[in-house]
Amino acid sequence: MILNQVEFAMMNNPVRAWIQRNVEATRMLRMGGAIRGGQALEIGCGRGIGVEIILDKFAAGAVDAFDLDGRMVALASRRLKNREQVRLWVGDCTAIPVKDATYDAVFNFGIIHHVPDWRAALREVARVLKPGGRFYAEEVLDRFITHPMARQFLDHPQSDRFGARAFQRGMQEFGLELNGAETLGEVFAWFLAVKP
Ligand SMILES: C[S@@+](CC[C@H](N)C(=O)[O-])C[C@H]1O[C@@H](n2cnc3c(N)ncnc32)[C@H](O)[C@@H]1O
Numbered sequence: 001m002i003l004n005q006v007e008f009a010m011m012n013n014p015v016r017a018w019i020q021r022n023v024e025a026t027r028m029l030r031m032g033g034a035i036r037g038g039q040a041l042e043i044g045c046g047r048g049i050g051v052e053i054i055l056d057k058f059a060a061g062a063v064d065a066f067d068l069d070g071r072m073v074a075l076a077s078r079r080l081k082n083r084e085q086v087r088l089w090v091g092d093c094t095a096i097p098v099k100d101a102t103y104d105a106v107f108n109f110g111i112i113h114h115v116p117d118w119r120a121a122l123r124e125v126a127r128v129l130k131p132g133g134r135f136y137a138e139e140v141l142d143r144f145i146t147h148p149m150a151r152q153f154l155d156h157p158q159s160d161r162f163g164a165r166a167f168q169r170g171m172q173e174f175g176l177e178l179n180g181a182e183t184l185g186e187v188f189a190w191f192l193a194v195k196p
Pocket residue numbers: 001002003011016020043044045046047050066067068069072091092093094109110111114115
C-alpha cells in the first residue's frame with residue numbers, strides 16, 4: 001500500500017534519515033553483522049537512504065532495491081545516481097522478479113506492515129535468499145498500526161496485522177530461522193533471520 005501524504009512527508013526528511021542510519025541500522029548491524037562484498041536486496045527502498053546504509057555500513061558489494069511507489073524510486077534514482085553497484089526498479093515485494101537463491105542478504109526497513117498479504121512478502125524474501133543468507137527486518141507492530149490515533153493520520157492495511165510473535169512464526173513458516181529479535185515498547189521490532 002502506497003503511503004498517504006502524512007507518512008510520505010514523515011519518510012522523506014532528515015530526521016527520518018538520521019533515525020534510519022543511527023538507530024535502526026545500528027541495531028541491525030549489531031544483530032547481524034556486515035555482509036562484506038555480498039549481494040543485497042532492499043524491499044520498499046523509499047528514497048534510497050537504506051541503500052546507502054547497506055553499501056556504506058554493511059559493506060555490500062552490490063544492492064538491488066525496489067519500491068511500489070514510482071515517486072520513491074524516482075527520488076532514490078536521483079540520490080543514488082553515482083552508485084554504480086545499485087539497480088533500482090518499481091515493484092511489489094509479494095512478487096519479486098528475480099530467481100530463487102539470489103541474495104546474501106535482504107533488508108526490510110519498515111515496509112512489510114504496509115503489505116496486505118504480509119506472509120506473501122515473507123515467502124518471497126525466503127525464496128530469493130541464498131542458503132546461509134540473512135534477513136534484516138525492522139517492523140512496526142499491530143499495536144501501533146491499529147491504534148485509533150495512528151489510524152487517524154496514517155493509512156495502513158488493518159486486517160490480519162502482526163505482532164512480534166506472529167512475524168516470527170511467519171518467517172519460520174517459510175523456512176527462515178530466527179537468530180535475534182528485539183522490541184521497543186511492543187510497537188517497533190527488529191529481527192535477524194537466516195535461511196539454513
Ligand atoms: C514506511 S515506508 C519506509 C520507506 C523506507 N524503507 C524507509 O525506511 O524510509 C514504506 C515503503 O514501502 C513501500 N511499499 C508499500 N508496499 C509495498 C510493496 N508491496 N512492495 C514494495 N514496496 C512497498 C512504500 O511505497 C514505502 O516507500
